[in-house]
Amino acid sequence: MATVALKDVMKVFADGTVAVDRVNLDVGQGEFMVLLGPSGCGKSTLLRMVAGLEDPTSGAVIMDGELANDLPPRERGVAMVFQDFALYPHMTVGENIGFPLRLSGVDAEPRAEQVAEVASALGIGDVLARKPGQLSGGQRQRVAMGRAIVRRPKLFLMDEPLSNLDSGLRAELRAEISGLVRELGVTTIYVTHDQAEALTMADRVAILRKGVLQDVGTPTQVYGRPATLYVAAFLGSPRMNLLEAEVYVHLDRHIALHMGDQVLHLPWNDLRSRQVAHFHGERIVIGVRAEALTPVPDTTSGDVLRGRIRYLEHHGHESLAFLDIGATAVIVDEIGNPPTDVPINGGGLRRFVSRLTGRGGSGSAEL
Ligand code: ATP
Structure with a gap:
């Protein structure tokens, strides 16, 4: 488990685009924090800075109380899940889930044990021998989750992991994912533009607009007492x-x-x-x-x-x-x-x- 603190974090791309504008945000131990906002508001860029895939232009990314700006991604103890699942098509489900363990030198036998355990927790224990091309969208996303979980990360970073799935499956998986990460107690930062997802899954929601943090609070707080007119108009259907x-x-x-x-x-x-x-x-x-x-x-x-x-x-x-x-x-x-x-x-x-x-x-x- 990890804590994350962002202090005045800013990202200006080479072409002058201000993607993230002096964001301050604390994510507590074991917390499920959702970054919510419309397309282009800077959610992914913020997540990528926590992952170490993007350098902040200024400000501090602090993990477990230590400045992490210069820490390479592999030393941050994070596991990322993306919307396109990013599975290896030539590997079986079992090999995909076990891949991070193989990279870190875990032997075949304990690896197979851990893969089986994670796969069964995710309800995909019976498709371990299949290739990703032979799976449904929901199963593929479970494999991607499995590959993230198997490393026992301190921090999950998820970037719109459900947006390629149909709405029924999305609703099913969002309950599954939030249940699972809470069970594991892993601190999670989850990016979405889907407010239903944000309000149902989050412990707290951080709402971004044009790189600027508008409001942070529990779903009940941001829905019932929005901090700005923008948030009031943005959250809820029908609109306020x-x-x-x-x-x-x-x-x-x-x-x-x-x-x-x-x-x-x-x-x-x-x-x-x-x-x-x-x-x-x-x-x-x-x-x-x-x-x-x-x-x-x-x-x-x-x-x-x-x-x-x-x-x-x-x-x-x-x-x-x-x-x-x-x-x-x-x-x-x-x-x-x-x-x-x-x-x-x-x-x-x-x-x-x-x-x-x-x-x-x-x-x-x-x-
Ligand atoms: P989406 O939901 O569409 O993925 P987002 O909220 O995740 O959007 P970002 O991808 O973080 O938004 O992008 C924030 C802003 O930064 C956008 O205006 C985007 O065009 C811009 N941007 C992202 N990456 C780059 C880059 N490498 N160079 C220049 N501008 C970029």
């Missing part, structure tokens, strides 16, 4: 509703959120809504998830936002209603079969306001 509002605190101690031509009143006796009061006189952005908004009958009075349905989207397990509420559009988890005019329960809004960011990034409040 981001509503612009002007805040006014009234003398009778209630808070009014002016959204276009609608006003939503928040009570003073609610801790979260009271924190909104700090933004008196300011325009803010409120993030509200679709599942936090409930359609209510048109006759409901009081704290509701009124919207007109633009269209409905049916997803099998849920239906989403896309509404205009004046200047903005919101997405709501639809319950039942609503009429065309849908007041949205402000109680939901009140309870789930999760984070506010002042316009232009000026000031924010953790709720």
Whole structure:
């Protein structure tokens, strides 16, 4: 097991591309850290710097408390798993898994024992004699995992290991991989652009955008209390509703959120809504998830936002209603079969306001 600390790590390629921009990140002993972000955000480059396959332009890669910038890859105790599996086509499954052991001079007999043990843990014990070309995608990925595990590394580095597989198999393997590495207790850094993968597998998720670290936290933290508007908009499907509002605190101690031509009143006796009061006189952005908004009958009075349905989207397990509420559009988890005019329960809004960011990034409040 290993710890990894990145201190102000930067990578500027020869053509001037800033792939990683002063990233600070700590990965704890035995932790499963997922690097998440869109294509080109610098995830792979960051991973390759931890592996020693790429040199940082500046900053420090620290492994187990020691500066590792100049440590060659083979001395870092890492095993990498890639999306293309990178198996040797002319070798059998058994030879592929045992290859790292052969390289480090382990004799045939103990090698075969260790290979058999790993293969059986991965459920591929019965295909050891086959060549990679005779395997399914899922089996090939298990072989790649086996080859990484057999070395008993201190650190697993995985770069989109499931992206070449179909969605059913991906879901199955992501549970398998996260279960397996937790059982082994090996510290893991896992790169993906798939947020479902990130949120289901990670102990903590680090979200990157254009080389800059946006947020780090448990899946619940980054989903529920995103650190930046970018993360709020990036994470979750459907995307988070981001509503612009002007805040006014009234003398009778209630808070009014002016959204276009609608006003939503928040009570003073609610801790979260009271924190909104700090933004008196300011325009803010409120993030509200679709599942936090409930359609209510048109006759409901009081704290509701009124919207007109633009269209409905049916997803099998849920239906989403896309509404205009004046200047903005919101997405709501639809319950039942609503009429065309849908007041949205402000109680939901009140309870789930999760984070506010002042316009232009000026000031924010953790709720
Ligand atoms: P993907 O998910 O598509 O693999 P990524 O988030 O892993 O993307 P990187 O591969 O780390 O992103 O690339 C980050 C940025 O650095 C991109 O703009 C990419 O084009 C650039 N880049 C990567 N390698 C090089 C290189 N050798 N020379 C110049 N630019 C590079």
